[in-house]
Amino acid sequence: MAKLKATGKKAAKKKTGAQRTQEMVDAMRQWQGIERDAIDTCTGLMEKTDNLLVRQIMEIIRNDSVQHHRVQQFIIDSLTRTPVQLTPDDLAVIWDEIEKHDEAERETIKLGKELAKDCPFFVQKTLLDYLIYDEEKHDKLLGELEKFKRNLYPYA
Ligand SMILES: [Fe+2]
Numbered sequence: 001m002a003k004l005k006a007t008g009k010k011a012a013k014k015k016t017g018a019q020r021t022q023e024m025v026d027a028m029r030q031w032q033g034i035e036r037d038a039i040d041t042c043t044g045l046m047e048k049t050d051n052l053l054v055r056q057i058m059e060i061i062r063n064d065s066v067q068h069h070r071v072q073q074f075i076i077d078s079l080t081r082t083p084v085q086l087t088p089d090d091l092a093v094i095w096d097e098i099e100k101h102d103e104a105e106r107e108t109i110k111l112g113k114e115l116a117k118d119c120p121f122f123v124q125k126t127l128l129d130y131l132i133y134d135e136e137k138h139d140k141l142l143g144e145l146e147k148f149k150r151n152l153y154p155y156a
């Protein structure tokens with residue numbers, strides 16, 4: 001048994017950069033297939049129900065799936081066709097505006113949380129929570145840019 005294990009370990013050679021890239025591209029393409037199925041499923045579900053909340057949720061997920069598909073394509077293109085780089089200078093020229101915008105994102109989170117806290121209605125509370133998650137996501141994405149700007153990613 002121990003012998004087999006040792007052989008297995010030896011066989012698991014270190015992957016090359018090209019192999020890693022290919023694996024990532026393959027996985028992105030597989031994920032894109034799932035997103036396309038999700039778009040069809042959500043469209044189908046929207047046709048099957050008149051319930052406005054369910055329709056709204058399906059529309060949110062469908063639109064997100066379209067967006068996810070685009071981001072996956074961006075990742076694929078950045079690995080295979082058009083390398084993407086980010087420099088501190090790219091951010092420096094627009095940083096004031098980004099910070100101002102991030103402030104607006106945080107303001108919406110605060111507003112949403114105040115409303116959701118006291119909201120006694122299931123439908124509205126559900127959608128407010130959704131909006132809060134989304135605004136938190138925007139804040140987090142901008143936070144990633146800020147980390148980069150502070151040079152926490154020296155090899156990016
Ligand atoms: Fe998705």
Ligand SMILES: [Fe+2]
Nearest residue numbers: 105134135138
């Ligand atoms: Fe936002």
